[in-house]
């Protein structure tokens with residue numbers, strides 16, 4: 147987790163990139179990090195639903211959650227680092243909304259660590275924020 151955030155700090159000092167080839171590479175990596183982070187979240191949420199409906203044991207859910215949490219952190223760190231490389235237009239309301247949703251995701255991830263029992267709320271917030279950032283990313287690209 148610490149390493150992932152260190153990567154963001156380092157990359158923000160080196161980036162954004164001007165070269166077109168490097169920009170495509172950054173966009174490629176940006177899109178790779180979506181399934182890394184969101185995939186972990188979806189898996190975690192499926193396990194939570196199975197646990198709440200009595201089809202999975204709490205021990206297994208906790209084991210999966212601890213691994214999924216690290217993947218999610220790596221995904222968000224990668225998305226932020228590559229997002230900075232893509233030179234975001236911070237004057238765009240859509241991009242600002244996307245960054246607010248990113249902040250919601252990060253704060254929500256901290257809440258998730260606190261207790262499994264109170265996870266239903268964070269799950270809903272997390273799903274809305276992930277779909278929101280993915281949708282806004284698509285809207286920004288297609289609006290060009």
Ligand code: HEM
Nearest residue numbers: 180225226229230232233234235248279280283284286287
């Ligand atoms: C949960 C976090 C994020 C998700 C799920 C996400 C998702 C996406 C998606 C799906 C696209 C569309 C790519 C395409 O269709 O070509 C995109 C584009 C983009 N994202 Fe993100 N993103 C996230 C975080 C960020 C952050 C933190 C930044 C900036 C610091 C950022 C900056 C950008 C930029 C600038 C583009 C436009 C690239 C272009 O078309 O030139 N993203 N993102």
